[in-house]
Amino acid sequence: MKNKELIKLMQSEFDVGESLQNIFEKYKSEDIKTKKLAYFVGTLKDKALIKKHKIANNILIVLMGLFTILAALSGYAMGLEVTPNTPIYWVAVAIIPMIFLYGFIKHNYPTYVAYSMLIITQLPKSFHNVGGDIVPNIIGLLISLSTIIFVWYLKSKLFPYMGFLGPKKNADKQYFIFLN
Template sequence: MDYQIKELMKQGLSRHEIFEQLKKQSGNQMRLANKVATFEPGSPSTKTVLINRVLLTLCLLQAFLGIWVIYSNVVPTDEEFGWQGIVATFILTIFYFVGLLRKSFTGYASFILLCVAVIASYVYFFNHFPIVSIVGVLLAVAGGALSYSVKVRLFPHMGFMDVKKDEGGAYILE
């Protein structure tokens, strides 16, 4: 399907025309709309690439801070739960890092949701660890804002979590 979309874009067809042409071949129109909408034929600007590199660095810093907080505060009280949290954080960081590195729409959307969850958890524990919470909130806000910024630049035709629709229910692909 990606090859067909690429070839049709080379022919100069718009995303909407490509969607209309391929929707009879596809069993799932939402998946097709997502594929057509997120297909990026050109290369992103150098500013977007720089912002994405900063975002990757923030993702790693946020993970290191989270692992350090778990190691220093959770492991001494509940060792098994703490190590499970460290392993889960490590695995999730790998998935988010790969998604951001590949510049995938779901990578950005998922990372934004993670940043919201991280902000909530640091705000909740503010009374116990104020300085760590402030640093964690700042990293998560910066990561979420940069992730949203890059997502909007690369995928202006996408909503917060999926393809935009107009008032009539038709997919907006341009």
């Protein structure tokens, strides 16, 4: 069975009320590595958690919508300086925030991690003009940090069994899904 089919099957079982631990135990006997299985089970979408944190996710979606508009406008401005074919630049610069926006709407775990990682890797660019006007640098840094913290907070609430890049383990090196 392919990974996507397996995840769909697990999600349908979880949606009808099967516990994460039972799903984990059921598929443990199949030829799937324990860490991979724990990842699949830990990233299942819990409708109760999604409903509980709907307002926070909607705030994130609005922010990503604003970032997308800002990226599209900056892409348009860059395109005007380079060539008259500005729609190409407009779309090229706006496509990345649109992909993240789609992932946040679909409550996709890798989207939350990828967005946080991308923003973290871009933080050093916040200091490119430190000797110049410091207020815009500080504002940009604060926006970036608050966005990272907010996305990470939401990720930890929607996917409580997932750590930084994989499923969480307890002190006995067992995945938390065992303890559900």
